[in-house]
Amino acid sequence: SSFSTRLEFLTLRGNNFEGQILELISNASLRTLDVGYNQLTGKLPRSLLLIKYKGLSMEQEKVFTSYTTIDFSRNRLEGRIPESIGLLKTLIALNLSNNAFTGHIPLSLENVTKLQSLDLSSNQLSGTIPNELKTLSFLAYVNVSHNQLKGEIPQGTQITGQPKSSFEWNAGLCGLPLEKTCFGTNVPPTQLSEEDDHEEVLNWKGVVIAFGPGCLLGLVIAQVIASYKPEWLVKIIGPNKRINR
Numbered sequence: 405s406s407f408s409t410r411l412e413f414l415t416l417r418g419n420n421f422e423g424q425i426l427e428l429i430s431n432a433s434l435r436t437l438d439v440g441y442n443q444l445t446g447k448l449p450r451s452l453l454l455i456k457y458k459g460l461s462m463e464q465e466k467v468f469t470s471y472t473t474i475d476f477s478r479n480r481l482e483g484r485i486p487e488s489i490g491l492l493k494t495l496i497a498l499n500l501s502n503n504a505f506t507g508h509i510p511l512s513l514e515n516v517t518k519l520q521s522l523d524l525s526s527n528q529l530s531g532t533i534p535n536e537l538k539t540l541s542f543l544a545y546v547n548v549s550h551n552q553l554k555g556e557i558p559q560g561t562q563i564t565g566q567p568k569s570s571f572e573w574n575a576g577l578c579g580l581p582l583e584k585t586c587f588g589t590n591v592p593p594t595q596l597s598e599e600d601d602h603e604e605v606l607n608w609k610g611v612v613i614a615f616g617p618g619c620l621l622g623l624v625i626a627q628v629i630a631s632y633k634p635e636w637l638v639k640i641i642g643p644n645k646r647i648n649r
Contacts, residue, residue, distance in 0.1 A: 440477040447483035478502040490515040497521040526550040538563050549573050556586045
């Protein structure tokens with residue numbers, strides 16, 4: 405049997421449920437699905453985003469258009485976040501934090517134009533943050549911390565207005581709101597040291613090059629002065645006497 409097709413709100417939060425997510429819930433006309441704080445495993449079932457028509461599974465835009473909240477946080481779910489998540493165009497809040505999801509952040513999230521809260525923190529997501537996320541004008545909360553993301557954080561008001569804690573613990577991320585900039589200021593210390601040493605050597609070479617002709621000219625002038633004896637001085641001390649200093 406399946407859940408009633410009239411069921412709109414399903415909350416199974418914090419019950420220590422184990423095993424995989426029930427595929428039966430795909431038959432329900434849910435608006436809110438909250439199974440957070442359990443011990444669910446496996447991947448997100450594709451049936452969550454599929455509808456059956458005459459026995460065939462068909463993915464289409466009208467599937468679950470009433471979904472507003474999905475919370476699978478603090479479980480042990482894995483695998484990729486399906487691109488079909490972009491079909492949930494009425495989705496307001498998506499929380500997949502504290503799982504073991506891998507792969508990239510779906511580019512299709514740009515189609516979820518009503519999204520206000522996105523929490524993908526504490527997973528194993530890699531790649532870059534899609535630049536398209538900055539176009540989500542209603543997005544008020546974003547958290548992608550504690551992943552393996554890299555590259556520049558999209559520079560849009562909805563993104564850069566977030567606290568830096570929402571992006572921390574991603575070794576490869578740079579740009580606002582983080583203090584780590586993306587261009588030229590994050591060279592490894594050893595490389596900086598080598599570059600500084602190289603510049604110092606070049607500077608000293610410049611000094612030597614500039615000093616060499618100057619020193620030579622100074623010696624020539626000194627020799628001229630030393631060999632030149634004014635006539636009045638010769639008359640006093642004689643031509644062959646030296647001045648004692």
